[in-house]
Amino acid sequence: MPNCEKFFVAGQNIYQPPRQPAHNRLEGKSTQEVDWNLKITRECYSPQIREGTLDLASFDFYATIRKMMPSLLNQEETTHLKETMRSRGVGDSFLHVLLPDLDKRDKEILIKAGQNAFKEDVGATPQWFWPPESALDNATLEVLAEAGYLGVLCAPEQISGLDGPADNHPIILDLENGNHILALPFDRPVSSELGNGDKSNADKFAEKLIIPRIKDLTPSLPMISWTDGETFGHHVPFANLFINYLLTVSLPNAGIGILNINDITKVWLTSDYRSGKLNQRTAWSCPHGNLIRWHGACPCDEGKNGAWKTHYCNALSDFNQQITLLLDQELGKAWPEKLAANFTQAIYHKGSNNSEMSLLAAKASSLEAQTSCPTFFNNPLTSGRINLLFARQSLENLKDAGQTLLAKKLQQNLIQELSKGIDPYSGQDLVTIFADCFN
Ligand SMILES: [Zn+2]
Structure with missing residues (x-):
């Protein structure tokens, strides 16, 4: 010193x-x-x-x-x-x-x-x-x-x-x-x-x-x-x-x-x-409180309507909660410790027929889809695509774990909520601008 x-x-x-x-x-x-x-x-x-x-x-x-x-x-x-x-x-x-x-x-x-x-x-x-x-x-x-x-x-x-x-x-x-x-x-x-x-x-x-x-x-x-x-x-x-x-x-x-x-x-x-x-739910890069910049229309949006962020967040947050329910049902109470201990492996998992690893990877991917960057920006195209690909990755891991029907249902839910969000630049909905993430 x-x-x-x-x-x-x-x-x-x-x-x-x-x-x-x-x-x-x-x-x-x-x-x-x-x-x-x-x-x-x-x-x-x-x-x-x-x-x-x-x-x-x-x-x-x-x-x-x-x-x-x-x-x-x-x-x-x-x-x-x-x-x-x-x-x-x-x-x-x-x-x-x-x-x-x-x-x-x-x-x-x-x-x-x-x-x-x-x-x-x-x-x-x-x-x-x-x-x-x-x-x-x-x-x-x-x-x-x-x-x-x-x-x-x-x-x-x-x-x-x-x-x-x-x-x-x-x-x-x-x-x-x-x-x-x-x-x-x-x-x-x-x-x-x-x-x-x-x-x-x-x-x-x-x-x-x-x-x-x-x-x-x-x-x-x-x-x-x-x-x-x-x-x-x-x-x-x-x-x-x-x-x-x-x-x-x-x-x-x-x-x-x-x-x-x-x-x-x-x-x-x-x-x-x-x-x-x-002061709870505050952040260094938005002075408007309740973390609003990342969840909906905020003065930080500089004249572009940020209402699409609400649907984008809701879609991915509901998705993440559904994955938690599935892991509780399939893996019992100890899965969070297991995931924390093997997080690097789970997040970079390339896919396998190991059912437990695929479920942990599905959860790691749904958390990765919560990354805050897409809704920091006004334009959903700046960074919005990658989080939807992480949700898609979570779906692929679910399929590897034999949860094909649930994967289909969760994808439908995602698409339904995303279709309510409108890109303020093109006027198109989020499903249209990100169509390739789900096919
Ligand atoms: Zn703000």
Whole structure:
């Protein structure tokens, strides 16, 4: 840990969605003109590893993209990433699903699956957790506390019940089950500007934004930023050089040390902790409450009617609940633990005549179909196709398990609900624009 008067935590959320179904019978269903994973790795992940930026950052690296890295990076970079993550990594839920939308068992499956994958890939147990879209409710916090997490990262506006702003303070959240967990709200102005502001001059950025705000913090309170990692080189070309310079030159020159989030409890004093409350069903990328951006019409839609999202979500959520009922009936009570313990295998299952594995793969696929990306965007075509292919993959696994009749019925239900959703760009319904997912 550097010996400095002030500390800065440079947090990154590193995530890409799964882009391909795994089942043999769906091969070729998801062809892409651009290999996005490779492009983003070359523009952003690889430079940040080579230039040493990740050695200074604190970061989550979601399993859906982390599992791909050995095929996208060279051997040296892969080893380096693993070592860096062992020290500076933050936990994830394997899949980027809005956790408040899930029932308790589904929350537990993804949170445990994420922990298991982190241990498998990195060889350590994560202490802090980055929730997908920072979306939280109390039930999710309870599962995270039970899983042994020390705390979650979130946006300051997700916390209330304090005398002053929540930014950068460790907040103790008391939970109904008698546990408690910490919430760690990032600094809103600095994080937003790192994401969307001018990144042409790191010295000026530090001087104008970070130094004045960090001066107002008590010496034992590090400033925490959290920004999408893809900002640095992919969304903004050459911003990888900006962040590297900021962390290696601008901030150290101002006497500000760069702190690993996994060391942060060593810096805080007891007097820094505050009690607060979570504003449930909020997220860092929609200020309108109740996670509305992902479920229906929201001011975030920028003039395009987002009502299609309601039908898209309902169709896939009902589908996921039906799969749960089937697994309860076919596999008894212990299947959630089994799935969490074998999640990597289940999600990449290519199809087989092993009935139990096919049922677990059907459930993993129906959870994968809950990935939040399609309804983040206004246009259903941006990312809506892949989740329907994961639902289709779930159906294929059901057929492998001998559940052909149920698969047919669930497909009809999906199509019925999707037909009520209208694409605001073409005016066509969702079944028409995604017809090839179901034939
Ligand atoms: Zn919104």
